[in-house]
Amino acid sequence: MNTIHWSVEKNVDNLDRYPQIVEAAQYLSDDQVVAFPTETVYGLGANAYSDKAVAQIFAAKGRPADNPLIVHIAEYQQLEKLVIEVSEQAKLLIKAFWPGPLTLIFPRKPGILSELVTAGLDTVAIRMPSHPIALALIRTSGLPIAAPSANRSGKPSPTTAQHVEQDLSGKIAGIVDGGAAGVGLESTVLDCTGQKPVILRPGDITKEEMEVVLSNKMSLASNVLGKSESPRAPGMKYKHYSPNAPLYLVDGESTWIQSLIKEKREQGVKVGVLASTETKIAYDADLVLDCGSRKNLAAVARQLYDNLRKFDQTGVDLIFAEVFPKSGVGVAIMNRLEKAAGHHWIFQKDQS
Ligand code: TXA
Ligand code: MG
Secondary structure (H helix, E strand, C coil), X not given: CCCEEEECCCCCCCHHHCHHHHHHHHHHHCCCCEEECCCCCCEEEEECCCHHHHHXXXXXXXXXXXXXXXXECCCHHHHHHHECCCCHHHHHHHHHHCXXXXXXXXXXXXCCCCHHHHCCCCEEEEECCCCHHHXXXXXXXXXXXXXXXXXXXXXXXXXXXHHHHHHHCCCCCEEEECCCCCCCCCCEEEECCCCXXXXXXXXXXXXXXXXXXXXCCCEECCCCCCCCCCCCCHHHHCCCCCCCCCEEEEECCHHHHHHHHHHHHHCCCCEEEEECCCCHHHXXXXXXXXXXXXXXXXXXXXXXXXXXHHHHHHCCCEEEEECCCCCCCHHHHHHHHHHHCCCCEEEHHHHC
């Protein structure tokens, strides 16, 4: 399949009538799959009503069929058609954070969406993205759009159209290239169908921000806390975001990290390091990537997946990743890094 590349400038007026958007939306209406930028990462979109369209998402990504998809909408009215009920808590969160990087789980109306989208669950995950291109594309297609991240299953989510091409070129109808995505990590996923809201996946909208809106404490799902292997978001059980080389989280001073690097390199191992701007000069390794300043975790989030992909391209044998503070978006950064590491840590205090 020849994958069409549509370049779109996100700040132009009247994106809904932009010829590239109109053409890409037509492909979606014709049950083809199209990748597009959102304010988190690039998504791989398909008509959420159509089995034929949604099946192509799973085929192109190599995604397990039991992992449900997020449905993307552009208008509040679309939500009412798809769900049985919008709880008071959900209404408050929608008012505060939509459009934006927050996915909410709702009880779904049966018989409306393709069953492939929800993978047999009686709930559906829905979000309204804030990226102007995503909104224009959804509005113009007139459809709810099922869209996982536009990577091959198991790879880091794509934050640029080039990442999508690396993974899916020839397997999908087209890519709308709107430049770099925003946040760089996937949306926060929140289940507020029960008494107490539970964060199934941390993201840019933080626990603290949502607690302010709900005046209610919420909890992190046990898998997010690293305590359980049976997560409530089915996707969280799969090994994700993995670079080809094994990745270890190293918790200690940079002089100690450098001693680990030296030891490995003396054994002939090619070592990559994911460092911060503040500490990168401390390392002598085969590839040292600067993921941004510890004082600007938003920048670290934006660059994380691109850096994980760079390690693959350079072909290092082993990656040491520094630990970032678990505050604000740092919770999401560390959640993704822990998954990339398969929860492998090395602590300085264990070795001294
Ligand atoms: O930022 C994002 O959310 C991106 C962009 C493209 O919107 N999308 C994304 O989709 O990250 P995906 O498929 O890579 O991740 C969706 C997550 C998975 O962990 C999945 O298991 C969970 O949401 N999920 C989907 N439907 C669910 C449901 N009904 N109940 C619980 N978890 C659900
Ligand atoms: Mg994904």
